[in-house]
Amino acid sequence: MxxxxxxxxxxxxxxxxxxxxxxxxxxxxxxxxxxxxxxxxxxxxxxxxxxxxxxxxxxxxxxxxxxxxxxxxxxxxxxxxxxxxxxxxxxxxxxxxxxxxxxxxxxxxxxxxxxxxxxxxxxNATSKRIESVNVKFCKSAISDNADISGLKHLNRLDSVRARSELKNKKIFEGIFTDNNENILEGTMTNIFFVKNKSLVTPSIKSSGINGIMREVILVYGKKFFTEIVIR
The missing domain is CATH 3.30.470.10 (Aminotransferase class 4, branched-chain amino acid transferase, N-terminal domain)
Incomplete structure (x- = not known):
């Protein structure tokens, strides 16, 4: 430090x-x-x-x-x-x-x-390449506000509360869902799924962070997948 x-x-x-x-x-x-x-x-x-x-x-x-x-x-x-x-x-x-x-x-x-x-x-902290991680669905809700969705504003209480649920150090990430149990994002990551030849990622229209890597993946993913799905 x-x-x-x-x-x-x-x-x-x-x-x-x-x-x-x-x-x-x-x-x-x-x-x-x-x-x-x-x-x-x-x-x-x-x-x-x-x-x-x-x-x-x-x-x-x-x-x-x-x-x-x-x-x-x-x-x-x-x-x-x-x-x-x-x-x-x-x-x-x-x-x-x-x-x-x-x-x-x-x-x-x-x-x-x-x-x-x-x-x-x-x-940089010492790190090693990660092939897979353990995740957990969080009980804490993520705020729904389309006016500031995608913005990395300074009120990160949603993520702070969610991370407090991850007592097990073997769990790398917590996953946010909406009221209908649709996956939104991680507490510190965006999420992508590969289905056949399609790349799928949740919408951040009303909540979530528009991460730079998310942006980059959506741009260059078109070279590797036949379809990019945001839903």
Whole structure:
């Protein structure tokens, strides 16, 4: 844990105001991505960065959070990954948290608020290739709200409650279902099924996360399957 790096609004620090709306109300969103960089600044990279940034723009628009342009995000990204490499961290997870910013009491907010933009670098945990996993259907329900479906907003209580059901460490993932017992997604994953030559995945029209890997699989899956089914 001592190798975690945090950059907040372009400065290396690890705390935010107690009045930050992300802390008080979950008023914000986040992105999580894989990054890599050998001992060479020119080799820095983030998997699917452009896709992640497009989703950042979309999420900010949905929540009406004013964010800086892409160049500022690129500057922050380069700044934190360069320091990570100097600390001999060459790959890991990059998490970006964006909140509406610091405000007073109450749910209403000013239209010109300065957002809080947090970059966090986590070094990769030791892992091994997984051929199969154990899963469990969760009793906890997932929120149904078409207005923010697909958005990685900061209120993750559905997943927190569901993960608390997984007491057995051999269970890798918990599965959410809707009121009709239709499978929706995992607590931290999207779900796909292969049926004959078709690739099937649940709809996230009213609930769930539109993961970047889900997006990528739906695009490139057309090369390997005769049919892509979302239902």
């Amino acid at each position: 001592n190798k975690i790096l945090t950059l907040i609004n372009g400065k290396f620090k690890d705390s935010v105001s107690v009045l930050d709306r992300g802390l008080a109300y979950g008023d914000g969103f986040f992105e999580t991505m894989q990054w890599f960089g050998k001992n060479n600044e020119s080799l820095q990279g983030v998997e699917f960065w452009n896709r992640h940034f497009r989703r950042i723009i979309k999420s900010a628009k949905i929540l009406k959070i004013k964010i800086p342009n892409k160049n500022i995000f690129a500057e922050y990204k380069k700044k934190i990954l360069t320091v990570a490499q100097k600390k001999k961290i060459y790959e890991g997870i990059l998490k970006i948290i964006i909140t509406r910013g610091v405000g007073g009491r109450g749910y209403s907010y000013e239209s010109n608020m300065k957002p809080t933009i947090i970059f966090i670098v986590f070094p």
